Amino acid sequence: MAAGDGTGEYGTTGEPAAGGDGAQTGDAARTGDTTQAGDSESGRRGGWRPGRGRATRADRTQADLESMSPPDPRYMLEVRDLRVHFPTDDGLVKAVDGISFRLERGRTLGIVGESGSGKSVTSLAIMGMHHGGSAKLGGQIYLDGEELVGADPARVRRLRGSKMAMIFQDPLSALHPYYTVGHQIAEAYLVHNKVSKKAAKAHAVEMLDRVGIPNPQARVDDYPHQFSGGMRQRTMIAMALSCDPELLIADEPTTALDVTVQAQILDLISSLQQEFGSAVIMITHDLGVVAELADDILVMYAGRTTEYGTSEDIFDRPAHPYAWGLLSSMPRLDRARIKRLVPIPGTPPSLINVPSGCPFHPRCAYAARTNGKSESEVPPLRSVGLGHEAACHLSADEQREIWAELVKTRLSPAVRSREDA
Amino acid sequence: MVTFIVRRLIAAVFLLIIVSMVIFAIFFWLPRLGGQTSYGLATQYVGRNPTRTAVLQVEHQLGLNQPLWVQYWHYLRAIFIGEHYSSGPSSVYCPPPCFGYSFRSQQPVWPQMMAALPVTLSLAIGASIIWLISGITIGVISALKRGTIFDRLSMGVALAGVSLPIFFTGLISLELFSYKWPIFPNVQFVPFSQNPLLWARNLVLPWVTLAFLYAALYARLTRSGMLETMNEDYIRTARAKGLQERTVITKHALRAALTPILTIFGMDIGLLIGGAILTEVTFSLHGLGLFTIEAVNNQDFPEIMGVVMLTAFFVVIANLVVDILYAVVDPRVRL
Numbered sequence: 001m002a003a004g005d006g007t008g009e010y011g012t013t014g015e016p017a018a019g020g021d022g023a024q025t026g027d028a029a030r031t032g033d034t035t036q037a038g039d040s041e042s043g044r045r046g047g048w049r050p051g052r053g054r055a056t057r058a059d060r061t062q063a064d065l066e067s068m069s070p071p072d073p074r075y076m077l078e079v080r081d082l083r084v085h086f087p088t089d090d091g092l093v094k095a096v097d098g099i100s101f102r103l104e105r106g107r108t109l110g111i112v113g114e115s116g117s118g119k120s121v122t123s124l125a126i127m128g129m130h131h132g133g134s135a136k137l138g139g140q141i142y143l144d145g146e147e148l149v150g151a152d153p154a155r156v157r158r159l160r161g162s163k164m165a166m167i168f169q170d171p172l173s174a175l176h177p178y179y180t181v182g183h184q185i186a187e188a189y190l191v192h193n194k195v196s197k198k199a200a201k202a203h204a205v206e207m208l209d210r211v212g213i214p215n216p217q218a219r220v221d222d223y224p225h226q227f228s229g230g231m232r233q234r235t236m237i238a239m240a241l242s243c244d245p246e247l248l249i250a251d252e253p254t255t256a257l258d259v260t261v262q263a264q265i266l267d268l269i270s271s272l273q274q275e276f277g278s279a280v281i282m283i284t285h286d287l288g289v290v291a292e293l294a295d296d297i298l299v300m301y302a303g304r305t306t307e308y309g310t311s312e313d314i315f316d317r318p319a320h321p322y323a324w325g326l327l328s329s330m331p332r333l334d335r336a337r338i339k340r341l342v343p344i345p346g347t348p349p350s351l352i353n354v355p356s357g358c359p360f361h362p363r364c365a366y367a368a369r370t371n372g373k374s375e376s377e378v379p380p381l382r383s384v385g386l387g388h389e390a391a392c393h394l395s396a397d398e399q400r401e402i403w404a405e406l407v408k409t410r411l412s413p414a415v416r417s418r419e420d421a
Numbered sequence: 422m423v424t425f426i427v428r429r430l431i432a433a434v435f436l437l438i439i440v441s442m443v444i445f446a447i448f449f450w451l452p453r454l455g456g457q458t459s460y461g462l463a464t465q466y467v468g469r470n471p472t473r474t475a476v477l478q479v480e481h482q483l484g485l486n487q488p489l490w491v492q493y494w495h496y497l498r499a500i501f502i503g504e505h506y507s508s509g510p511s512s513v514y515c516p517p518p519c520f521g522y523s524f525r526s527q528q529p530v531w532p533q534m535m536a537a538l539p540v541t542l543s544l545a546i547g548a549s550i551i552w553l554i555s556g557i558t559i560g561v562i563s564a565l566k567r568g569t570i571f572d573r574l575s576m577g578v579a580l581a582g583v584s585l586p587i588f589f590t591g592l593i594s595l596e597l598f599s600y601k602w603p604i605f606p607n608v609q610f611v612p613f614s615q616n617p618l619l620w621a622r623n624l625v626l627p628w629v630t631l632a633f634l635y636a637a638l639y640a641r642l643t644r645s646g647m648l649e650t651m652n653e654d655y656i657r658t659a660r661a662k663g664l665q666e667r668t669v670i671t672k673h674a675l676r677a678a679l680t681p682i683l684t685i686f687g688m689d690i691g692l693l694i695g696g697a698i699l700t701e702v703t704f705s706l707h708g709l710g711l712f713t714i715e716a717v718n719n720q721d722f723p724e725i726m727g728v729v730m731l732t733a734f735f736v737v738i739a740n741l742v743v744d745i746l747y748a749v750v751d752p753r754v755r756l
Contacts, residue, residue, distance in 0.1 A: 168658060174654040176655040
């Protein structure tokens with residue numbers, strides 16, 4: 001429908017139905033936009049700006065007006081109100097629903113969340129790898145000032161692997177079983193550089209050496225199955241870094257690895273980051289991974305941001321009950337021994353039928369304190385400190401109080417049961 | 422690599438020996454289990470109105486009254502060093518490889534099969550080239566354009582191709598292109614060495630008919646294989662490198678998707694060289710398939726045994742070649 005009224009395939013397609021002029025019943029499910037109460041209303045009034053490759057919304061909220069401003073040159077990556085929706089037979093899957101963040105050169109952002117919270121979808125959107133699929137993208141992604149969501153896919157392809165690169169989890173399945181590791185690294189180099197195959201192979205040997213593969217001259221002709229798990233992930237890193245990318249996205253780079261190897265890989269990534277000066281996005285469900293590496297942390301839940309702040313903010317003064325839950329369920333060696341880890345009850349929600357109001361409220365022990373607001377209203381992301389934002393209906397005072405008195409001190413099951421009573 | 426091939430060759434020889442035992446048991450041991458006597462077996466070789474002396478003579482000549490293992494030994498010996506058969510007053514020498522002597526056609530089996538082989542070989546190889554190219558191409562395009570008109574249409578045609586029997590499609594093609602519009606009149610085998618052009622022209626209809634069936638099957642296989650590999654993590658990695666989509670598809674996806682097809686192709690081509698029965702019957706091509714049908718109709722045991730052994734040989738060889746190719750294609754198989 002969005003394509004039909006000339007908004008182009010990369011329009012702000014969060015609300016395909018709203019594009020139709022004079023649509024009278026813009027029910028939230030159909031317009032696919034439930035974040036802001038007044039949004040679909042104004043969407044109907046304002047309509048879509050026709051023509052041009054990329055449609056932009058003409059009016060409305062503060063955030064939208066902000067998104068019109070040019071990208072800040074300080075940031076290597078700026079993501080504004082990113083939406084990735086997948087139309088399926090069962091309904092619209094809102095995998096990512098309005099995510100914004102910024103990343104400076106040489107800094108590391110940790111994106112944390114449970115499975116299905118939209119972390120990987122976000123990273124693939126930045127890499128422009130939803131093109132050709134069924135995904136509908138909205139919002140803006142600025143890579144070094146260049147907008148990617150509405151850009152020509154061929155242009156994004158040329159940036160992919162050269163200016164931005166990605167490391168995937170499970171390096172065994174992410175490497176092609178039929179080609180040597182040297183071939184696969186050289187291939188990444190050859191696409192973006194006009195060099196001979198021989199030079200590309202020499203470069204592959206050099207990259208293998210840099211990521212710490214012993215005897216790279218000989219190992220370059222090995223196949224992935226001849227490598228150990230840690231060496232495979234080193235190969236993936238060598239491949240990603242072969243064109244000196246300015247942005248490196250690591251999608252759960254240590255999940256499939258042995259615990260002893262995990263730390264080595266993380267060390268490698270951070271030392272190479274210093275060497276290359278890249279901006280790094282570290283995607284993980286493991287707070288332990290980002291604790292040491294990340295400068296900033298974005299906590300995602302059901303495709304939205306629940307909390308965004310510096311690493312200190314998230315670990316020392318978390319404001320959102322979801323972050324409390326993640327911290328309580330995380331084993332830590334640097335704190336006094338706690339009796340038991342507290343899991344977050346329940347499971348992540350369906351992304352087709354996201355719970356009304358705050359998507360976390362069915363699993364939140366403190367939802368009752370908001371007088372029903374959690375069930376009915378989507379909490380906006382608001383500032384709870386300098387550069388620290390959280391999407392929660394609890395007041396900043398309540399958040400500080402609960403964290404200090406109930407969560408931080410105890411971190412035991414008693415907290416939750418007392419709350420329920 | 423060499424040890425791998427040698428080991429597989431030895432295994433292939435053993436497999437063929439076991440096949441020969443099974444065939445032998447079916448034709449000589451099973452009838453005895455069913456109450457058939459060696460006299461009764463011999464009766465079948467004597468023709469109409471057998472006299473008792475004639476039957477006893479044949480029983481003795483063929484060694485049917487000897488123990489089974491002796492008979493099996495003679496059968497094997499004939500293959501390697503040949504055998505003398507007495508037919509009526511004169512004695513006939515069947516040179517190695519002797520797969521028996523047909524008393525009905527008064528000829529050794531092997532030369533008959535060798536005369537039929539070029540026909541089947543021409544048919545199978547020509548058709549397989551057509552079906553591989555068309556089937557894989559259609560399968561890949563279908564997978565990439567999944568859900569489009571092209572995909573639905575080609576998969577519909579493929580379903581028809583799999584479902585329609587050759588004696589139907591073959592007769593339709595004969596009716597249309599040989600009789601109504603005689604583009605390929607007079608389908609008849611001409612040896613390649615004699616006239617390559619006529620050889621090809623006369624085989625076009627059988628090739629296309631046979632290829633249609635297999636192309637349909639291969640298109641479906643390729644399509645599902647491609648859909649599966651396109652979801653693999655390494656395809657995502659290839660895209661993340663910034664490779665052109667064309668490179669991602671041909672170099673990364675298709676290569677992985679083709680390996681299972683290679684396996685099935687080995688089976689198919691081996692069986693087909695052993696006789697494309699329906700196609701040969703439909704187009705009256707005197708290949709191994711028609712030879713088999715005639716042998717079965719005549720209850721000509723030596724001929725049936727010969728053609729079954731030959732087919733088994735081709736299947737084993739084709740699989741051996743496929744296994745070696747597999748090791749070349751997939752480095753994880755390298756031994």
